[in-house]
Amino acid sequence: MTTDYRTLAREGLWTNNGVLSMMLGLCPTMAMTNSATNGLGMGLATAAVMTASTLLVSIFRNHFSQEVRIPVFVLIIATTVTIVDMCMNAWMHELYKVLGLFIPLIVVNCLPFARFEMFSAKNSPLPSLADGFFMGIGFTLALTTIGAVREISGSGTLFSDASLLLGPAFKFLEMRVLPPDTGILMMILPPGAFLVTGLLLVAKRMIDERSGKAAPAIAAHCAP
Amino acid sequence: MSQQRTLIHGLILGAFCLGFGLMLVLTNSFTKDDIALRAVEDRQNSLKQVIPDSIHDNNLATDTLTLKNDQGNEVVAYLSTKEGKVTGVAFETSGSGYSGTIKVMLGVDPEGKILGARVLAHKETPGLGDKIEVKKSDWILRFTGLSVGNPPLDKWKVKKDGGQFDQFAGATITPRAVVKAIREGLKFFDANKTKIMEFKNDPAKNTEPGKTPAKEVLK
Numbered sequence: 001m002t003t004d005y006r007t008l009a010r011e012g013l014w015t016n017n018g019v020l021s022m023m024l025g026l027c028p029t030m031a032m033t034n035s036a037t038n039g040l041g042m043g044l045a046t047a048a049v050m051t052a053s054t055l056l057v058s059i060f061r062n063h064f065s066q067e068v069r070i071p072v073f074v075l076i077i078a079t080t081v082t083i084v085d086m087c088m089n090a091w092m093h094e095l096y097k098v099l100g101l102f103i104p105l106i107v108v109n110c111l112p113f114a115r116f117e118m119f120s121a122k123n124s125p126l127p128s129l130a131d132g133f134f135m136g137i138g139f140t141l142a143l144t145t146i147g148a149v150r151e152i153s154g155s156g157t158l159f160s161d162a163s164l165l166l167g168p169a170f171k172f173l174e175m176r177v178l179p180p181d182t183g184i185l186m187m188i189l190p191p192g193a194f195l196v197t198g199l200l201l202v203a204k205r206m207i208d209e210r211s212g213k214a215a216p217a218i219a220a221h222c223a224p
Numbered sequence: 225m226s227q228q229r230t231l232i233h234g235l236i237l238g239a240f241c242l243g244f245g246l247m248l249v250l251t252n253s254f255t256k257d258d259i260a261l262r263a264v265e266d267r268q269n270s271l272k273q274v275i276p277d278s279i280h281d282n283n284l285a286t287d288t289l290t291l292k293n294d295q296g297n298e299v300v301a302y303l304s305t306k307e308g309k310v311t312g313v314a315f316e317t318s319g320s321g322y323s324g325t326i327k328v329m330l331g332v333d334p335e336g337k338i339l340g341a342r343v344l345a346h347k348e349t350p351g352l353g354d355k356i357e358v359k360k361s362d363w364i365l366r367f368t369g370l371s372v373g374n375p376p377l378d379k380w381k382v383k384k385d386g387g388q389f390d391q392f393a394g395a396t397i398t399p400r401a402v403v404k405a406i407r408e409g410l411k412f413f414d415a416n417k418t419k420i421m422e423f424k425n426d427p428a429k430n431t432e433p434g435k436t437p438a439k440e441v442l443k
Binding site: 068079090 | 236258347
């Protein structure tokens with residue numbers, strides 16, 4: 001397994017992107033991308049939990065046997081999510097009021113499990129940490145993009161309420177792209193999530209094919 | 225042999241459960257007090273939003289009255305008094321929205337006019353139903369100043385049901401639930417008006433302990 005950080009970054013952000021290549025973590029992807037801000041919030045929360053939990057898995061990777069690894073993974077991800085949830089509630093309460101909704105959803109995300117199994121359980125802590133981080137950021141990018149497309153076509157705005165999530169300094173992100181009441185409501189309802197995710201997948205494959213890097217990586221990484 | 229292996233796996237898993245359980249216990253004990261503090265702050269903030277500072281000189285969060293609603297559930301009413309006279313009351317009311325209960329904090333003045341209404345907690349769809357939050361839209365502010373009779377009770381509905389309140393594009397159930405919660409809240413106020421108005425903020429209670437507790441349960 002490679003421990004080259006640039007490869008890790010490229011894998012996480014593009015070639016092996018959690019949503020757009022591996023098609024994992026689609027439950028929160030579908031549910032939380034009705035606006036760019038929601039997608040960003042869900043993505044950041046997931047990235048934080050993934051970074052911490054891949055590190056934990058990697059630290060303990062020699063202590064659990066193959067037979068009980070799945071329960072241990074479940075334990076690790078559930079513990080990390082609960083700890084993040086409690087700490088944010090106590091010390092980052094304003095952010096928690098916005099993100100609190102998303103955090104328990106991370107437990108049902110398959111992406112961390114896939115990374116535990118494929119990477120963290122076989123690699124030392126530092127590369128695992130990097131892998132978790134870049135996978136999380138890749139997830140964030142995918143969710144924000146899907147959210148942005150859905151928000152623009154559905155409600156005509158972009159990054160609305162971003163200042164609630166990131167603080168007043170990010171007020172400039174909030175913009176109205178289309179005049180009010182011109183959006184296609186379906187795009188912010190569940191069908192819009194499937195449509196946009198599908199179209200983005202097509203776009204990614206087309207770009208990959210153009211640049212001659214077809215996606216044989218998928219097959220290789222789907223194998224356990 | 226295989227039994228022994230099962231035992232070892234069980235022990236490993238047990239050890240992990242114990243370790244991570246301990247981590248959770250530790251985090252919980254570190255954060256418990258802060259979380260409780262935040263909840264109290266949230267309550268005070270929401271009370272401040274529905275009862276203007278200018279009309280009371282007491283501590284809203286401590287002058288409470290426990291009342292019973294039609295369903296027999298206990299409702300805590302936070303009373304605002306000025307110079308011993310009741311100038312308003314705030315209480316929680318709820319309605320069932322698209323996904324789960326929507327909790328609304330409602331402030332009412334002695335004449336039954338709404339001083340303010342705010343959604344405390346809900347699980348509605350982000351981007352559709354969450355326009356009931358004051359942070360996302362000013363929809364909830366339209367209730368301020370209204371009462372039963374203004375508009376008449378049969379207009380206390382969303383427009384789709386023949387009432388006078390706007391619903392949102394793509395979300396009718398949510399505003400319908402909020403309008404209903406506020407309507408029920410006003411009815412609850414009417415039913416309990418005498419009990420609320422009788423409330424005395426006894427200024428002597430600090431000097432004569434045990435005379436009249438601020439918290440009394442009325443049946």
